[in-house]
Amino acid sequence: xxxxxxxxxxxxxxxxxxxxxxxxxxxxxxxxxxxxxxxxxxxxxxxxxxxxxxxxxxxxxxxxxxxxxxxxxxxxxxxxxxxxxxxxxxxxxxxxxxxxxxxxxxxxxxxxxxxxxxxxxxxxxxxxxxxxxxxxxxxxxxxxxxxxxxx
Numbered sequence: 651x652x653x654x655x656x657x658x659x660x661x662x663x664x665x666x667x668x669x670x671x672x673x674x675x676x677x678x679x680x681x682x683x684x685x686x687x688x689x690x691x692x693x694x695x696x697x698x699x700x701x702x703x704x705x706x707x708x709x710x711x712x713x714x715x716x717x718x719x720x721x722x723x724x725x726x727x728x729x730x731x732x733x734x735x736x737x738x739x740x741x742x743x744x745x746x747x748x749x750x751x752x753x754x755x756x757x758x759x760x761x762x763x764x765x766x767x768x769x770x771x772x773x774x775x776x777x778x779x780x781x782x783x784x785x786x787x788x789x790x791x792x793x794x795x796x797x798x799x800x801x
Contacts, residue, residue, distance in 0.1 A: 653723040656697040657684025658730040660709045669744035681762040705747050707735040713779035714799040
């Protein structure tokens with residue numbers, strides 16, 4: 651079975667929201683917040699939920715900025731819009747929440763490679779965003795059942 655995962659780049663006053671992970675291959679290292687998509691959950695809902703659960707920050711997806719595909723897992727990466735909340739650790743999945751300028755984040759030795767490259771793209775303003783396109787909806791299918799990006 652393939653695991654569905656999501657992650658989001660949230661910028662707050664020019665700084666990127668990152669977490670220090672407490673388990674797995676990223677234990678003790680910093681990365682962008684995110685996690686698993688629950689059965690029946692849309693990826694856009696999952697990324698907002700995961701960021702809120704892990705950091706206390708409410709953010710909404712603006713567009714898809716990348717994907718990582720492995721045999722047993724796919725990851726959708728979103729650019730997020732900060733809505734509200736004060737960043738704080740959940741004390742479980744992460745031990746620390748950081749707000750770092752992207753130019754500082756890319757220089758850290760304790761950042762995961764994918765998160766480093768996304769911070770680098772934000773810093774250099776080379777992120778290519780595929781926005782949600784509601785005009786490509788099929789008649790009779792509710793918005794909550796699928797999303798189309800790009801075109």
